[in-house]
Amino acid sequence: xxxxxxxVKLHTLGLYGRDDDDDDDSDNxxxxxxxxxxxxxxxxxxxxxxxxxxxxxxxxxxxxxxRDFYRRVGKAWKRxxxxxxxxxxxxxxxxxxxxxxxxxDVDDLELAQIRDDGNLRSLLVSMKNRSILVIEDIDCTVDxxxxxxxxxxxxxxxPNKDYLTSPMGSGQAVEMSA
Numbered sequence: 001x002x003x004x005x006x007x008v009k010l011h012t013l014g015l016y017g018r019d020d021d022d023d024d025d026s027d028n029x030x031x032x033x034x035x036x037x038x039x040x041x042x043x044x045x046x047x048x049x050x051x052x053x054x055x056x057x058x059x060x061x062x063x064x065x066x067r068d069f070y071r072r073v074g075k076a077w078k079r080x081x082x083x084x085x086x087x088x089x090x091x092x093x094x095x096x097x098x099x100x101x102x103x104x105d106v107d108d109l110e111l112a113q114i115r116d117d118g119n120l121r122s123l124l125v126s127m128k129n130r131s132i133l134v135i136e137d138i139d140c141t142v143d144x145x146x147x148x149x150x151x152x153x154x155x156x157x158x159p160n161k162d163y164l165t166s167p168m169g170s171g172q173a174v175e176m177s178a
Contacts, residue, residue: 001086006103010037011131013113013123029125038104039096046097047090060102095134095174105131111138133175 011032043053063079070077083091097104107127112154127133 001166008037008099008103009034009105011105011107011127013109016115031123032107032126037096037099039092039100042100043097046093057097057101064102074082078175083174096130098174099132100134103130106135107131107133108109110136111135135174143150 011034013031014033043057046053048079060078083094085091095106098104105128109123114123124133
């Protein structure tokens, strides 16, 4: 299922390798530029509750196995996780462990760099298959100034982007697709 010898890449919006050097480690076609993703985090090195770690690995394996099922029923083959917590609690290390486990590239996106819906759509379409989209600090992209006033009227049955993250700290949205 996993491509054992694949080199995992980190893609960002034009941040790496734009100096036109002939570095074989970079792939800078389209809006995304990339470098080799050499984060050492794996599920073996990750400090995480063993039961939760096992459940996550089983969920990732099931995600990989169900690709044909999603194709047959006409649904997009993707899986999302919302990671939140104070800085330094392992969100990025977990993303790296997932990328290294699946051998999926990582596309790192800061919503502050997005001009409009069309720009976001074209960036998403330009992503390569078998990649993980990480949206950094998603809680900082939404105006939450009157969060307390709206909390009383919040209906959990209705999606609301203003309530995506915990007030504990920064959040990252993670979505995998192929």
